[in-house]
Amino acid sequence: MSRTPLDTVDNAAATPDVELPWAELGLKKDEYERVVEILGRRPTGAELAMYSVMWSEHCSYKSSKVHLRQFGEKAPQSDAMLVGIGENAGVVDVGQGYAVTFKVESHNHPSYVEPYQGAATGVGGIVRDIIAMGARPVAVVDPLRFGAADHPDTKRVLPGVVAGIGGYGNCLGLPNIGGEVVFDACYQGNPLVNAGAIGVMRHEDIHLAKASGAGNKVILYGARTGGDGIGGASILASETFDDAKPSKRPAVQVGDPFQEKLLIECTLEAFQEKLVVGIQDLGAAGLSCATSELASNGSGGMRVTLDDVPLRDSTLSPEEILMSESQERMCAVVEPEKVDRFLEICEKWDVIATVIGEVTDGDRLEIFWHGGKIVDVDPRTVAHDGPVYERPYARPDWQDALQADDANKLPRPATAEELREQVLKLVASPNQASKKWITSQYDHFVQGNTVLAQPEDSGMIRVDEETGLGVAIATDGNGRYAKLDPYTGAQLALAEAYRNVATTGAKPLAVSDCLNFGSPEDPAVMWQFAEAVRGLADGCLQLGTPVTGGNVSLYNQTGEAAIHPTPVVAVLGVIDDVARRTPVAFQEEGQLLYLLGDTSEEFGGSAWSQVVHDHLGGLPPKVDLERERLLAEILISASRDGMIDSAHDLSDGGLIQAVVESALLGEKGARLIVPDGLDAFTFLLSESAGRALVAVPRSEELRFTDMCGARGLPATRIGVVDGDSVDIQGEFTLSLAELREAHENTIPALLA
Amino acid sequence: MTARIGVVTFPGSLDDRDTRRAITLAGAEPVALWHKDKDLKQVDAVVLPGGFSYGDYLRAGAISRFSPVMESVIGQAKAGLPVLGICNGFQVLTEAHLLPGGMLGNDHLHFICRDQKLRVENAGTAWTGDYRQGQEIHIPLKNMDGRYVADEYTLDKLEAEGRVVFRYLDVNPNGSLRDIAGITNEAGNVVGLMPHPEHAVEPLIGTGRTDGLPFFTSILKKLVNA
Numbered sequence A: 001m002s003r004t005p006l007d008t009v010d011n012a013a014a015t016p017d018v019e020l021p022w023a024e025l026g027l028k029k030d031e032y033e034r035v036v037e038i039l040g041r042r043p044t045g046a047e048l049a050m051y052s053v054m055w056s057e058h059c060s061y062k063s064s065k066v067h068l069r070q071f072g073e074k075a076p077q078s079d080a081m082l083v084g085i086g087e088n089a090g091v092v093d094v095g096q097g098y099a100v101t102f103k104v105e106s107h108n109h110p111s112y113v114e115p116y117q118g119a120a121t122g123v124g125g126i127v128r129d130i131i132a133m134g135a136r137p138v139a140v141v142d143p144l145r146f147g148a149a150d151h152p153d154t155k156r157v158l159p160g161v162v163a164g165i166g167g168y169g170n171c172l173g174l175p176n177i178g179g180e181v182v183f184d185a186c187y188q189g190n191p192l193v194n195a196g197a198i199g200v201m202r203h204e205d206i207h208l209a210k211a212s213g214a215g216n217k218v219i220l221y222g223a224r225t226g227g228d229g230i231g232g233a234s235i236l237a238s239e240t241f242d243d244a245k246p247s248k249r250p251a252v253q254v255g256d257p258f259q260e261k262l263l264i265e266c267t268l269e270a271f272q273e274k275l276v277v278g279i280q281d282l283g284a285a286g287l288s289c290a291t292s293e294l295a296s297n298g299s300g301g302m303r304v305t306l307d308d309v310p311l312r313d314s315t316l317s318p319e320e321i322l323m324s325e326s327q328e329r330m331c332a333v334v335e336p337e338k339v340d341r342f343l344e345i346c347e348k349w350d351v352i353a354t355v356i357g358e359v360t361d362g363d364r365l366e367i368f369w370h371g372g373k374i375v376d377v378d379p380r381t382v383a384h385d386g387p388v389y390e391r392p393y394a395r396p397d398w399q400d401a402l403q404a405d406d407a408n409k410l411p412r413p414a415t416a417e418e419l420r421e422q423v424l425k426l427v428a429s430p431n432q433a434s435k436k437w438i439t440s441q442y443d444h445f446v447q448g449n450t451v452l453a454q455p456e457d458s459g460m461i462r463v464d465e466e467t468g469l470g471v472a473i474a475t476d477g478n479g480r481y482a483k484l485d486p487y488t489g490a491q492l493a494l495a496e497a498y499r500n501v502a503t504t505g506a507k508p509l510a511v512s513d514c515l516n517f518g519s520p521e522d523p524a525v526m527w528q529f530a531e532a533v534r535g536l537a538d539g540c541l542q543l544g545t546p547v548t549g550g551n552v553s554l555y556n557q558t559g560e561a562a563i564h565p566t567p568v569v570a571v572l573g574v575i576d577d578v579a580r581r582t583p584v585a586f587q588e589e590g591q592l593l594y595l596l597g598d599t600s601e602e603f604g605g606s607a608w609s610q611v612v613h614d615h616l617g618g619l620p621p622k623v624d625l626e627r628e629r630l631l632a633e634i635l636i637s638a639s640r641d642g643m644i645d646s647a648h649d650l651s652d653g654g655l656i657q658a659v660v661e662s663a664l665l666g667e668k669g670a671r672l673i674v675p676d677g678l679d680a681f682t683f684l685l686s687e688s689a690g691r692a693l694v695a696v697p698r699s700e701e702l703r704f705t706d707m708c709g710a711r712g713l714p715a716t717r718i719g720v721v722d723g724d725s726v727d728i729q730g731e732f733t734l735s736l737a738e739l740r741e742a743h744e745n746t747i748p749a750l751l752a
Numbered sequence B: 001m002t003a004r005i006g007v008v009t010f011p012g013s014l015d016d017r018d019t020r021r022a023i024t025l026a027g028a029e030p031v032a033l034w035h036k037d038k039d040l041k042q043v044d045a046v047v048l049p050g051g052f053s054y055g056d057y058l059r060a061g062a063i064s065r066f067s068p069v070m071e072s073v074i075g076q077a078k079a080g081l082p083v084l085g086i087c088n089g090f091q092v093l094t095e096a097h098l099l100p101g102g103m104l105g106n107d108h109l110h111f112i113c114r115d116q117k118l119r120v121e122n123a124g125t126a127w128t129g130d131y132r133q134g135q136e137i138h139i140p141l142k143n144m145d146g147r148y149v150a151d152e153y154t155l156d157k158l159e160a161e162g163r164v165v166f167r168y169l170d171v172n173p174n175g176s177l178r179d180i181a182g183i184t185n186e187a188g189n190v191v192g193l194m195p196h197p198e199h200a201v202e203p204l205i206g207t208g209r210t211d212g213l214p215f216f217t218s219i220l221k222k223l224v225n226a
Helices: A009-014 A029-039 A045-054 A065-073 A108-113 A115-132 A152-172 A232-236 A257-272 A286-297 A318-323 A336-348 A379-383 A399-404 A416-428 A479-484 A486-503 A523-543 A607-613 A625-640 A654-666 A680-685 A698-711 A736-751 B016-026 B068-078 B088-095 B152-160 B213-225
Strands: A081-083 A090-095 A098-106 A136-146 A176-183 A192-202 A217-222 A278-281 A301-305 A329-334 A353-360 A365-369 A372-377 A450-452 A459-462 A470-476 A507-516 A547-553 A566-575 A592-596 A646-649 A670-672 A692-696 A715-721 A725-728 A732-735 B004-009 B029-034 B045-048 B083-086 B102-104 B112-120 B136-143 B147-149 B164-168 B180-184 B190-193
Touching (some): A009 A372, A029 A045, A045 A286, A045 A318, A045 A379, A065 A523, A090 A507, A090 A547, A098 A115, A098 A470, A098 A566, A108 A152, A108 A192, A115 A136, A115 A152, A115 A192, A115 A257, A115 A278, A115 A329, A136 A152, A136 A257, A136 A459, A136 A470, A136 A566, A152 A176, A152 A257, A152 A736, A176 A459, A176 A470, A192 A470, A192 A507, A217 A257, A217 A286, A217 A336, A257 A329, A257 A336, A278 A286, A286 A301, A286 A318, A286 A329, A286 A379, A318 A365, A329 A336, A336 A353, A399 A479, A416 A654, A416 A680, A416 A732, A416 A736, A479 A486, A479 A523, A486 A507, A486 A523, A486 A566, A507 A523, A507 A625, A523 A547, A523 A625, A592 A698, A607 A654, A625 A646, A625 A692, A625 A698, A646 A654, A654 A680, A654 A725, A692 A698, A698 A715, A732 A736, B016 B029, B045 B068, B088 B190, B147 B180, B152 B180, B164 B190
Parallel strands (some): A098 A507, A136 A176, A507 A547, A670 A725, B004 B029, B045 B083
Antiparallel strands (some): A081 A090, A090 A098, A136 A192, A217 A329, A217 A353, A278 A329, A301 A353, A365 A372, A450 A459, A459 A470, A470 A566, A592 A692, A592 A715, A646 A692, A670 A715, A725 A732, B102 B147, B112 B164, B164 B180, B180 B190
């Protein structure tokens, strides 16, 4: 970028004809013209840098905004919501004076370019969002999607991503309690690395990103600013990868978890002493984002002296300083008389802190460099008035053919022996196999409050040691279902996460989402997006769980090939006493197995159709959200009143997958009888939604079945916990040893 | 009376709060100690907790060993103050030469988090009195650099003097020589181990076992009866 002489505001006004590299910075022509119109002159280089990153797809949601509004318009009434969409993360009341903040974000593109750092800084970014709300981070979750498990590049990307998540999260002292790992060829060049985090605070500690009170100081603290991640937001996250373009490695940031750990402790100490008026983390778009958002959310303006920003590299230009995405930095607004104490706390933790500006009376964001004014903008035009696109969308012409290619008509196993082989193949397939090799690289125990962690249905953290109050979180998504029908697919993801939270005994409260799609410039992709958002918003309204925030990741495509539409949904729940939680593992021999819900022939998008036939077609399972709600109520009541000792949600892989997992985790087998009216194949492998497997102590059977009967939930006794094999009576038997070998050896054999 | 047990917080310590909780659950009084502070606040024993002190970007524990608090810990440990080093704390103790040998990266090159089976080989130290000799216990393990190494002479000496306190059973999770999970000094007041007893003190939390609690009750009994 040309910058001699210094491109000040005055200089820009005097030289209207200077051409700026707006296209190289990712702006479209009409967007650049809009900037000129807003300013009434050409922007300075620094202003262009700010607008270009803040108006990028990643920061401005320009393609998705018109659809995302539904989350607000259709939001269900909820007393639990304390802070909604638009802040760094949503905040939910969980009772007893506690509030919980949680959010899921994507770090997809960087993780493909540089798996370790891409994934590591994804964790770092989401954790800073949590701190910025005033909360202590208490757990992380990681929904991950990769290309085919046996593709050579998966062996490059996956181990790097997993090591990066572990390397960063473990070093921060955050237990990793959930997430998913899914393989599908559609993610080959576009792995999805989503990262979620939960934080806990008292109600009175909620902080917001706003700068108010003229004269208050703006303090930048944390790492020095370097040349890493420059233009990451605009170039990396907002354009489709193309083989012909040069390597994008320099645009990926590098993380330092130790610095972030200090940042957490130092920020929480400053909160505790009530030193902070407003706070914002520096993530995508760095200082451009932090200053413009803080200023535009507050009552006044802001003046910043860029020369005061501590640098790692003294040759950085002011544009680069504004765009840098160096990690582990935060920006706080502090009253003048509290600045000394704030700086003292930073010093205690060896964190560099510098006053870089102050809140002003006006409504302008002014930034100075070497005495010259290089930015003079209305911060709202940078942060909130980005372009909004009504992208054209249209149902793809192949959708009908895809749905007509009915998976229910695929050849089914003809004999019990063939069914046995297919079940064994299924539980050993990469998507259904144990992910222990991956999750054992994450710390589950740190902080000493982990009640449940993967492979449980939801992760659960104790919030209060005295009362046992806890929170649970589950993340789910199924790109195959969403490809067949994005509206239903998004609702299935919601239903599964909702069910997973209830299965462990917690009451679902609120939703965060990470919407991963291809290029919004493709009308077919845009239709998938619009349908998924509509489905999710409708579903959340019906279940009474508001969306509190989330993230959209577009341009997940290489050339013409987009990923499956992949809405990932996180549901947060609360449990009054974690002692009442229900685990997945079978606990005691002799307990009765009940299948809750209805099973019909639903194989579209199923694991069986993928593993046995390499097929994707037909319709996904039907969704009945009223049934999901009833099932959840039964699971929560049964958990609270001690009527069930283990429970497992039924989803991909169907009943047999749930039985195998519960058996292997509990080291106890099961004898099952195919119920009247079902064939063994459908019984074991259908993926009908709204179902769960529960183990009921004999002494509780009557009470439990009475409750289900009274509430109108179908409950079918299908067997008993027993022995050291999974025995489908009259069909086949699989020993636990054989199942364990099949289920647990796949991932290490592919990746270790 | 009860005992006051100090827990040091280095920058990057992660399990300091958990360790203080474990001490409370055992009935003793936890005292927070700060790495920049030489003052040990007259505690009766010290725990160096797990974590990645100073980021562990150099050798694990190599920088912490030179912190002001460690000057006092080293001096007093030599005079008999009971000291327990857990994971990163164990690494600090070897770097400080309070315990022999050192830790290298896990042989499989990955971070490992698992419920680890151990055998108590020495129930006579300040921190293991509440275990039975030969008792088999499960304690969570989580580390990147947990491979215990020392020269043959040192290993033979440790074995001969009964100073191997814990040994990994069933699985050696990191390639530690002779399956060593924890050791003690000649006097038996300083103990270091890689697994995390503070994560196994409550029936509902973590692995759901309480096999780690005796560490903290052992030291309490020893101090109160002294």
